[in-house]
Amino acid sequence: MKILVAVKRVIDYNVQIRVKPDNSGVEKDNVKMSMNPPDENAVEEAIKLKDSGEVTEVVIVSIGQEKCQDTIRTALAMGADRGILVKAGDDIEPLAVAKTLKNIVEKEKPNMVLLGKQAIDDYCNQTGQMLSAILNWPQGCFVSELGINDSAITISREIDEGLEQLEIQLPAVVTCDLRLNEPRFASLPNIMKAKKKPIEIIEIESLGVDTIPKVKYLKVEEPPVRQGGVMVADVKELIQKLKYEAKVI
């Protein structure tokens, strides 16, 4: 069994976001970039399945600029086998990403594609669902538990009301929640080994994918800042303020 994992290079989740003065986007120059957090869970899950013998090969794919190779290397250092970089512009939207991934799926023929549930930059939460749709494969989204047998997976997915369990026939697309597992840190020897693992580079133009955006970002602005208020001395004062000043209790 083979698994394809899609990883996105994003601004590190610890970085304080700065909006560009001309409102064209957020500042990405000289900013720390990392793998999108739930994508690490996707990589971890694939490698766990490989460790347990259910899976024979884990292929990592990232779409974006040359630098996405760093993100792919991180996944290879965690234990994935090889990588594919599809070189494309920076702000490629989920539908185009999904179409690109479909191309790679048709070539690689994996039994399952794992993605993160949401990218923390564009905040879309779309790509996995879209890929599943255009492949006409079933989807399992926001997954926090995954069990596998030859031809199907059993998943637990996080929903607003609690959890939902589904049995899904393979091939399928799965999007991962942060609670799916605890991503491993790559050891130094594995980081060294990862440098020798192959990364295939494909130009997006060669795939014939339409990348013209259908959603135009007109401007990006700072959110209104919320001012801090006051410190109260004790519980009595807090209750008085809530009752007579804020009038919320």
Added chain:
Amino acid sequence: MSVLVVAEHNNVSLKSSTLNTIQAASQIDKDIHLLVCGFQNDEVVNQASTLEGVNKILQLNDEIIQHQLAEHVSQVIINLSKNYSHILAPSSTFGKNFMPRAAAILDHSQISDISGVISPDTFIRPIYAGNAIATVQSLDPVKFITVRTTSFEPVEIVGGSASIEKISLNLEGIATKFLDRKEAKSERPELGSARVVISGGRGLENGDNFKLLNEIADKLNAAIGASRAAVDAGYIGNECQVGQTGKMVAPELYIAVGISGAIQHLAGMKESKIIVAINKDEEAPIFGIADYGLKADLFQALPEISKELDLLNDIAK
């Protein structure tokens, strides 16, 4: 053209997220239709028929779509899409599950989590966990949209009188079997729409200590929330998580107890009207956005709060 809103419900009752979504739809076009798809969903259709602003309800009542799996709901939407300029659903785990799917099948993009409507093709949406606000324009003929419910007031549940049209479709079988749904049962208000929310973090130390919050929640008719750290540690269920990867809340009063205030948590609650923070560390970032901060040990403060609320109630009597 008209706007189609996909109702969120559990075949028994309509979820309040639907009311906020209809409000967003009303800022786009006045001819609003509501899709209620599910099984034995007459009661939901009944509730929906008086909603302010809804002209027509499309009811699909079919056992195959009882669990409203994404593969099915998206098929229904695609079948109806030619009659609509916009299709909206709440950006809950319900809406996020099928809306991108429906859009992609029609080779359309989707606009996630809008917090404002500028014009029928231009919307506001938070990106980077709300640390930046984007204005986006859709170039697609049909706009597939999910709505950040906390950014729109709910419509009234009375005053409207929608016509009801029953629809039927030949839905294809799918390669997915529904096994189970574990819904946390609670007598408390829904987290996403409660007037008061009291949330606990890692500072609570264990699940048992959440009873300290429950006691206060009972007195304030509040919903219980939690930080990711508290959920990850197993103190409480995932349905209670507030934040970037949990629920968005914007109550009149949000009380954060033993929560440090990581940006991912703030992303889910910083639109609340009044924020109270209780933390023993005066450096905790949560104090930076709290209207009222109390530096205290929560194990002392919570029982005291409970007592003070009793006193208030006594006075009121």
